Amino acid sequence: MPSLKSLLSLLSLRAITLALAHNSSNPLLATGANLTFALPTHPVHTFPVGTWIENLAVRENGQIIATDDTHPRIYQIDPYYSHTPALLLHEFNNTASILGIVETTPDVFYVCTANYSSAKLEGYGEAYIYRLDMRPFSSSIKNSAVISKIATLLEAKALDGLTWLEPRDDAEGEGLLLISDFLAGVIWSVKPATGAVAMPINSTYTRSTGFGVNGLKIRNRKLYLTNSQQQTLVKVLINSKGEAVGNYTVLAQGGFTPDDFALDAEGNAYVTSFEVGRNGVVFVPREGGQAVYIPGMAGPTAAAFGRGREEGWLYVSTSGGDYDYLTGKEVTAAGGIVRVQVGGRG
Numbered sequence: 001m002p003s004l005k006s007l008l009s010l011l012s013l014r015a016i017t018l019a020l021a022h023n024s025s026n027p028l029l030a031t032g033a034n035l036t037f038a039l040p041t042h043p044v045h046t047f048p049v050g051t052w053i054e055n056l057a058v059r060e061n062g063q064i065i066a067t068d069d070t071h072p073r074i075y076q077i078d079p080y081y082s083h084t085p086a087l088l089l090h091e092f093n094n095t096a097s098i099l100g101i102v103e104t105t106p107d108v109f110y111v112c113t114a115n116y117s118s119a120k121l122e123g124y125g126e127a128y129i130y131r132l133d134m135r136p137f138s139s140s141i142k143n144s145a146v147i148s149k150i151a152t153l154l155e156a157k158a159l160d161g162l163t164w165l166e167p168r169d170d171a172e173g174e175g176l177l178l179i180s181d182f183l184a185g186v187i188w189s190v191k192p193a194t195g196a197v198a199m200p201i202n203s204t205y206t207r208s209t210g211f212g213v214n215g216l217k218i219r220n221r222k223l224y225l226t227n228s229q230q231q232t233l234v235k236v237l238i239n240s241k242g243e244a245v246g247n248y249t250v251l252a253q254g255g256f257t258p259d260d261f262a263l264d265a266e267g268n269a270y271v272t273s274f275e276v277g278r279n280g281v282v283f284v285p286r287e288g289g290q291a292v293y294i295p296g297m298a299g300p301t302a303a304a305f306g307r308g309r310e311e312g313w314l315y316v317s318t319s320g321g322d323y324d325y326l327t328g329k330e331v332t333a334a335g336g337i338v339r340v341q342v343g344g345r346g
């Protein structure tokens with residue numbers, strides 16, 4: 001762990017104080033320095049212009065698995081050697097987009113796919129959940145990552161964020177995938193063993209007339225979710241079916257247009273925001289509070305902490321500029337993965 005002094009010298013911080021989570025054990029934030037857009041980012045991998053990297057997960061061995069929404073492909077990216085080409089793990093031929101990804105047990109991941117039109121704000125065709133098994137994977141053997149379809153969500157419109165509800169003593173079966181649908185404004189559940197689909201949450205906090213519920217994470221039996229249109233990060237206690245069983249707590253509202261996010265070990269949130277003119281990652285302290293932009297980058301889509309010796313790095317996937325895509329303007333920035341040292345750890 002680098003000393004606070006070395007972290008600060010890394011940052012060239014303005015010595016202005018801001019009431020920003022003084023109570024956090026996060027060493028950067030505890031300094032009280034004004035971190036607004038102060039943290040530098042470093043490229044990990046940059047794709048050709050026009051590539052929209054939508055989400056990411058980090059393997060136990062530190063390698064990054066990234067989803068490319070537009071093509072739609074899954075890549076492995078080596079964060080240690082930035083000149084290593086991204087390794088294509090799979091390319092889908094029956095779906096227009098691939099979005100969320102989550103790891104459930106070591107090196108077993110699930111991804112969700114969708115066919116939707118962001119211009120018309122409608123889904124067309126089917127949405128699927130696939131398993132990506134990296135256990136037999138070897139970089140020297142072609143197609144050694146095993147892909148299998150486990151569920152078809154006939155009524156879904158645009159699956160996006162994906163999280164894993166661990167099995168509990170009171171649960172039947174072996175845990176549930178929870179999946180956000182930003183067009184339908186609901187959360188679906190899928191049982192990996194059977195492919196059984198349900199809709200545990202349809203609430204005012206998930207609904208939308210466009211981009212509703214987006215990122216999902218679970219911590220201490222609480223489901224954290226963002227709603228892009230409502231500009232919120234909220235949390236709610238859920239049961240083993242994924243249903244909300246408590247009141248929703250609004251942790252942050254306004255000043256950001258949230259996409260997906262990561263939680264650090266303390267429960268602080270690092271939320272990607274494609275707010276027009278202010279693309280970046282915002283920090284929301286675990287007890288809630290104003291969303292403060294810490295680093296900026298073009299079109300951030302999702303975030304995940306590194307693992308092992310990299311657990312102090314926050315990796316952020318980027319589209320190259322959400323707003324440009326949404327308005328149909330020419331996209332000039334390239335999508336990829338950047339990293340930033342945010343003080344928190346995964």
Ligand SMILES: *[C@@H]1O[C@H](CO)[C@@H](O)[C@H](O)[C@H]1NC(C)=O
Nearest residue numbers: 016017018019034035036037
């Ligand atoms: C922090 O820095 C930002 C960007 O430089 C500035 O807009 C903001 O007013 C500062 N906040 C405080 C509390 O000084």
Ligand SMILES: *[C@@H]1O[C@H](CO)[C@@H](O)[C@H](O)[C@H]1NC(C)=O
Nearest residue numbers: 022023024025285286287288
């Ligand atoms: C720090 O935060 C915790 C939990 O939010 C709270 O219980 C505690 O009183 C706070 N401590 C200080 C010194 O503000």
Ligand SMILES: *[C@@H]1O[C@H](CO)[C@@H](O)[C@H](O)[C@H]1NC(C)=O
Nearest residue numbers: 090091092093094095147148
């Ligand atoms: C589409 O992908 C499936 C599964 O990987 C494969 O079996 C099939 O041959 C592919 N079809 C085409 C037209 O490439």
Ligand SMILES: *[C@@H]1O[C@H](CO)[C@@H](O)[C@H](O)[C@H]1NC(C)=O
Nearest residue numbers: 093094095096115124125126
């Ligand atoms: C979904 O998109 C894929 C890829 O563009 C296409 O092959 C498929 O026909 C679409 N499904 C429907 C039902 O339109």
Ligand SMILES: *[C@@H]1O[C@H](CO)[C@@H](O)[C@H](O)[C@H]1NC(C)=O
Nearest residue numbers: 155184185186199202203207
């Ligand atoms: C969610 O609930 C609202 C209000 O009851 C309803 O209008 C809407 O159809 C529901 N959405 C889905 C996908 O069932």
Ligand SMILES: *[C@@H]1O[C@H](CO)[C@@H](O)[C@H](O)[C@H]1NC(C)=O
Nearest residue numbers: 236237244245246247248249
């Ligand atoms: C939820 O909110 C209602 C209304 O404010 C309150 O009466 C109730 O005690 C709350 N429930 C919990 C579990 O906090």
